[in-house]
Amino acid sequence: MTRDGTGMPSLIGRFPDPGPWKHPEPRPLELTSPLGLEALPSQRFTKVKRSTFGLNLMVVGESGLGKTTFMNTLFNTDLREEILPRNPQTTQTVKVQPSYYELVEEGVVLNLCVVDTPGFGDELNREHNLTPIMEYIDKQYEEYMAAERHPGFRKAIPDTRIHAVLYFIAPTGHGLKELDAKALKTLSKKVNVIPIIAKADTMTVEEKQSFKSILLRDLEDHSIKTFPSSYAEDVDGAEELLQHIPFSVIGSDSFTLVGDKKVRCRTYRWGVVEVENAEHSDFVYLRELLMSTCLHDLVETTHNVHYHQHRGDALRLMGRPVSILECDETYDTQIEGTKLKNKQEMERREEEIRQMFVLKVKEKEVALREREEHLSAKKAEMVAELEQYRAMIEAEQREVDELVTLTRSGTLSKSSSKLFKAK
Structure with missing residues (x-):
């Protein structure tokens, strides 16, 4: 126990100074011999009667x-x-x-x-x-x-x-x-x-x-x-x-x-x-x-x-x-109630943030999936177009190879020669 600037006792613990209407938590002791405490209730009874x-x-x-x-x-x-x-x-x-x-x-x-x-x-x-x-x-x-x-x-x-x-x-x-x-x-x-x-x-x-x-x-x-x-x-x-x-x-x-x-x-x-x-x-x-x-x-x-x-x-x-002074009878209850209320509010806000994060992640996943599907479709389209160009090039290459073969063999006919020139 310490004392504040006014000389009043101040407790170091969960709640500081208990105030003038409350006492600090007492320290239990063991008696070495009887004191006669059992007579206190009867004294109280006689006085109350x-x-x-x-x-x-x-x-x-x-x-x-x-x-x-x-x-x-x-x-x-x-x-x-x-x-x-x-x-x-x-x-x-x-x-x-x-x-x-x-x-x-x-x-x-x-x-x-x-x-x-x-x-x-x-x-x-x-x-x-x-x-x-x-x-x-x-x-x-x-x-x-x-x-x-x-x-x-x-x-x-x-x-x-x-x-x-x-x-x-x-x-x-x-x-x-x-x-x-x-x-x-x-x-x-x-x-x-x-x-x-x-x-x-x-x-x-x-x-x-x-x-x-x-x-x-x-x-x-x-x-x-x-x-x-x-x-x-x-x-x-x-x-x-x-x-x-x-x-x-x-x-x-x-x-x-x-x-x-x-x-x-x-x-x-x-x-x-x-x-x-x-x-x-x-x-x-x-x-x-x-x-x-x-x-x-x-x-x-x-x-x-x-x-x-x-x-x-x-x-x-x-x-x-509404008073929340430490000397009030309801101080501890109000403090505990406020702490519980704040805890519930924090849990509610954490849950809202978590739900919002999950929603944002789901939205991003959907957007990425749609973009991936769009890119896949575009890739498939370009691959098909490349295959078409490849087929055209292969066809023209075959014609060129045939013409080269005919030229080398000397069997190129006049009509073929004309056709070749026309081309």
């Missing part, structure tokens, strides 16, 4: 799909219900209503924010139903970005960004509606979207499987990203949950005894549908995804993917170019 966790969920879907009841079921409590208009058509605009709760379990505190969107999909003209929802999501990003630019940004920033959107789909069995497809495609570009089939007890097992297949096909056709399927590389331990997407769920505030156990269920004349029975719905898998497996991943994906994308777009709109 004392911290307060946050989860911000937005609930989107048409009225009458049991969203409020489902949220009560999901968190095993009674969340405050907002009084909605009895006639959905009288709702003039979509409202965005955040509600804040504190849940405590075995010393772990969860600050829960549930953002309801009453009026979504209830109007006859649904063209602008998404506008207030997207404005709310963008506003949370802007407020977080403004807090980062504040002088005290190194303190904990209250995170009001939406970590996941639970999008409820009506159990029609006919695929995505136009409003659902548009909403899911727009939302998936900004937040983590989890599609949910509401009121799963209205469908048979075969109908649910068929409907899921149709929805998966529609999601793929519309290039809609869903969580965690589209972020599988960034999410650990959710492989088994992917097969249940989209989740078909049931919500209920009622309890009944099934055997010796008190369970949430919906009771009908023909039987009981248990909410937390995996054979009746995917509710347990959705709760496991949100609370046990991917809560931290939801927050990280929101920050590292969606928020960074929003922040980058906002900075570029203000005129800031």
Whole structure:
């Protein structure tokens, strides 16, 4: 390691100075005796457990799909219900209503924010139903970005960004509606979207499987990203949950005894549908995804993917170019990408030059072949002409030889003599 003119360390290698936000590659060493490093994770765990966790969920879907009841079921409590208009058509605009709760379990505190969107999909003209929802999501990003630019940004920033959107789909069995497809495609570009089939007890097992297949096909056709399927590389331990997407769920505030156990269920004349029975719905898998497996991943994906994308777009709109500073997190990736792009461009240009050279050689070969054929034809013509002249000369030579022979023999007749003179 050397030092530059400013006294900062400068590495000699593939990439020079790593910058103030990165450290040089450490040199591995062997310990001569234990240091107690195995206690570090437990120290981290104790400190993290004392911290307060946050989860911000937005609930989107048409009225009458049991969203409020489902949220009560999901968190095993009674969340405050907002009084909605009895006639959905009288709702003039979509409202965005955040509600804040504190849940405590075995010393772990969860600050829960549930953002309801009453009026979504209830109007006859649904063209602008998404506008207030997207404005709310963008506003949370802007407020977080403004807090980062504040002088005290190194303190904990209250995170009001939406970590996941639970999008409820009506159990029609006919695929995505136009409003659902548009909403899911727009939302998936900004937040983590989890599609949910509401009121799963209205469908048979075969109908649910068929409907899921149709929805998966529609999601793929519309290039809609869903969580965690589209972020599988960034999410650990959710492989088994992917097969249940989209989740078909049931919500209920009622309890009944099934055997010796008190369970949430919906009771009908023909039987009981248990909410937390995996054979009746995917509710347990959705709760496991949100609370046990991917809560931290939801927050990280929101920050590292969606928020960074929003922040980058906002900075570029203000005129800031794409940075390739060595201290950037994406520096190595951009350098490698540029090198790969240049290599591909050089290979393309080399291939073009090679193809052009081959074409020129072929054209020259054709021209030489045509010239050779022309010369061969001309040679054959001249040879034929020479043969004709040779034949004429040989004929005249024979006549001369005959005349000489006759002259020497003295038998040249008068007529022949005259003929000879005439010639």
